[in-house]
Amino acid sequence: MTTIDPVIDPTSDYDIFDPQYLLDPFPTIEQIRQSSCPVAHTERWGGSWMPTRYADIVAVAQEHDVFTSRQILVTGPPDGQEPEGAYAGVAAPPISSDPPEHHWHRRLILPFFAPQAVAKYEHITRDLCNELIDRFIDNGEADSAADYAQQIPVRVIATMLGVPTDMSDTFTGWVRGVREAGLVDQEVRVAARGNILGFFFEQVADRQANPREDDLITTLLNSEIDGQKVPVEYVMGVCNLMLVAGVDTTWSSIGASLWHLAQHPEHRQQLRDDPELWPAAVEELLRAYAPVTMARIVDRDIDFQGCPMKAGDRVLMSFPAANRDPEQFENPNEVIFDREHNRHVAFGAGIHRCAGSNLARLELRVALQTWLERIPEFELADPSTVTWAGGQVRGTRIAKVKF
Amino acid sequence: MKVTLDYDACHGHQSCAIAAPEVFGADDIGNAVILVEGEIPAELEAKTRRAVGNCPEHALTIED
Numbered sequence: 001m002t003t004i005d006p007v008i009d010p011t012s013d014y015d016i017f018d019p020q021y022l023l024d025p026f027p028t029i030e031q032i033r034q035s036s037c038p039v040a041h042t043e044r045w046g047g048s049w050m051p052t053r054y055a056d057i058v059a060v061a062q063e064h065d066v067f068t069s070r071q072i073l074v075t076g077p078p079d080g081q082e083p084e085g086a087y088a089g090v091a092a093p094p095i096s097s098d099p100p101e102h103h104w105h106r107r108l109i110l111p112f113f114a115p116q117a118v119a120k121y122e123h124i125t126r127d128l129c130n131e132l133i134d135r136f137i138d139n140g141e142a143d144s145a146a147d148y149a150q151q152i153p154v155r156v157i158a159t160m161l162g163v164p165t166d167m168s169d170t171f172t173g174w175v176r177g178v179r180e181a182g183l184v185d186q187e188v189r190v191a192a193r194g195n196i197l198g199f200f201f202e203q204v205a206d207r208q209a210n211p212r213e214d215d216l217i218t219t220l221l222n223s224e225i226d227g228q229k230v231p232v233e234y235v236m237g238v239c240n241l242m243l244v245a246g247v248d249t250t251w252s253s254i255g256a257s258l259w260h261l262a263q264h265p266e267h268r269q270q271l272r273d274d275p276e277l278w279p280a281a282v283e284e285l286l287r288a289y290a291p292v293t294m295a296r297i298v299d300r301d302i303d304f305q306g307c308p309m310k311a312g313d314r315v316l317m318s319f320p321a322a323n324r325d326p327e328q329f330e331n332p333n334e335v336i337f338d339r340e341h342n343r344h345v346a347f348g349a350g351i352h353r354c355a356g357s358n359l360a361r362l363e364l365r366v367a368l369q370t371w372l373e374r375i376p377e378f379e380l381a382d383p384s385t386v387t388w389a390g391g392q393v394r395g396t397r398i399a400k401v402k403f
Numbered sequence: 404m405k406v407t408l409d410y411d412a413c414h415g416h417q418s419c420a421i422a423a424p425e426v427f428g429a430d431d432i433g434n435a436v437i438l439v440e441g442e443i444p445a446e447l448e449a450k451t452r453r454a455v456g457n458c459p460e461h462a463l464t465i466e467d
Contacts, residue, residue, distance in 0.1 A: 058459070107432065114433035115417060279421045283457070341456035343418070349459050353414040358433060361421075 011037045015044050016074060016293070016316070017184060022390040026333065029321045039307045045075040045184075048295065048314040049307060054325035054345070056305055057317050060296055062350035067296035067315055068098050069352065074295045074316055074392050075183045087197040089233045092241035095352060102351060104225050109238055109355055112160075112216060118359040121156055125363055128155055129370035137374060140403060141381060144262065144371075145396040149255035152367050156359070157246040161239060162215045163203055174199075175247045183391045193240075200239040204232060242356070249291050250360045252395020253346075254367045256289035259396050260335060261368070262380050268372060270337060281337040282365045287344035288335050290319040291394050294348065319345050320394060378403035404443045405466045406451055408435055412462035419463060422454035423447065435462065 007015050010028050015021065021028055032040045033052040040050045051057050060067045072095055091097070094105035111117060132151050136142040154172050158165045177192025207217045220235045261268055271277060298313040309315070323344050324332040330339075347354035354360065380386065381400040389397050406426070415434045419427040425447055428436045443451050455463040 110415070110432035114431060115420065115429045283418070283421060340453065343457055343459045345459050347416060350414060353416055357415075358417060 011040045014042045050316040052321045054322040054328035057322040070297040093237045115358045125366045133374045144258040144401045145255040145399040153250035154247045200236045252291035255396035257285040286346040287323045290323045290346035293318045409462045418457040419454040423450040
């Protein structure tokens with residue numbers, strides 16, 4: 001168990017793993033935002049800067065020539081160098097790529113994630129949600145995070161990748177190894193990364209030997225750039241990204257949204273009364289409960305909003321912070337489904353906008369719709385037992401409800 | 404009312420198509436396309452304004 005020193009002044013010593021911050025980061029973020037130093041700094045976890053205003057966070061996201069993607073984890077080696085050894089050349093394109101390679105790294109995968117392409121996963125997502133609810137609906141209680149939210153995206157991503165969905169628990173363990181325990185323990189992260197890449201090395205070798213029809217890995221392996229087949233490391237990297245970025249993010253978003261709906265019967269009623277609200281409601285829940293914080297590495301010494309950033313420094317882009325800035329959103333801490341303007345950045349901004357955003361939205365909408373159809377009335381069994389993960393991805397991990 | 408798209412500024416959030424699916428859609432890589440040629444029909448103006456106001460990249464502009 002990691003011990004966290006108490007945080008006295010978050011503007012100069014914030015800790016994204018502080019228990020209070022994990023439980024509810026927004027008071028701390030607001031304190032930093034209202035201070036004379038809205039771009040906070042800390043020496044903890046390898047050191048980082050953390051802007052808290054919407055405009056500054058979006059600027060970091062958009063100015064990709066200054067704020068590079070050499071390292072995107074919120075902790076770890078700031079130079080972005082993965083350890084030597086097996087799979088040392090495999091990253092997570094395009095999220096870990098900078099221009100000019102970023103362009104083709106991203107261009108090749110975007111067609112798989114366009115709205116018209118992900119629509120075909122709606123019915124399998126709905127069937128999956130119904131099967132999960134069948135398992136606990138007669139019990140009158142369930143863990144909305146562990147029994148439901150956590151179970152959904154991993155199976156959808158496994159289906160999309162053409163890998164066995166019955167390995168879902170294994171995949172979930174690996175993802176948590178990279179993104180939860182691995183953030184504070186490099187050995188755990190390296191081991192989880194090795195498991196993921198070892199698995200995809202075998203999957204890629206299998207598709208090379210036995211190409212499949214309508215298969216994402218086969219299609220990627222056959223892709224060409226400038227008349228050349230793409231490198232195998234690229235294909236493994238995309239698989240790595242889809243698993244690591246496509247599982248705990250969406251699960252966290254579904255979980256946090258259910259946690260909200262459990263406490264707001266009036267919002268459940270609103271969705272029953274006006275089903276046309278669903279698309280806007282999903283966007284508003286994404287705004288209020290944006291799960292993801294990403295990191296950037298500063299390319300050269302610069303002054304950013306009065307802060308002397310040095311080449312190699314890490315900058316955190318807290319999309320949850322951006323989405324609660326009162327300068328950008330009226331009453332930012334209130335969930336307002338019919339909010340007039342909602343330029344939320346739950347999926348980031350600029351050239352690295354989450355490639356899976358259309359799939360994530362679909363999963364979030366279907367998961368919530370199916371839950372509310374089957375379990376229209378529910379509440380938290382005991383709010384004091386709810387646990388949250390944070391750091392890179394914020395969402396509920398235990399959230400028992402009764403109905 | 405007309406609406407214009409700066410395609411280079413669009414990064415495929417699809418916020419516009421979610422707010423006004425009659426007016427905006429997606430191309431093969433998921434970036435925005437404007438489905439309505441010329442004037443936006445009066446009954447879609449409010450939705451279109453909302454869509455423009457939802458774009459995180461400020462890639463859409465209204466010309467009244």
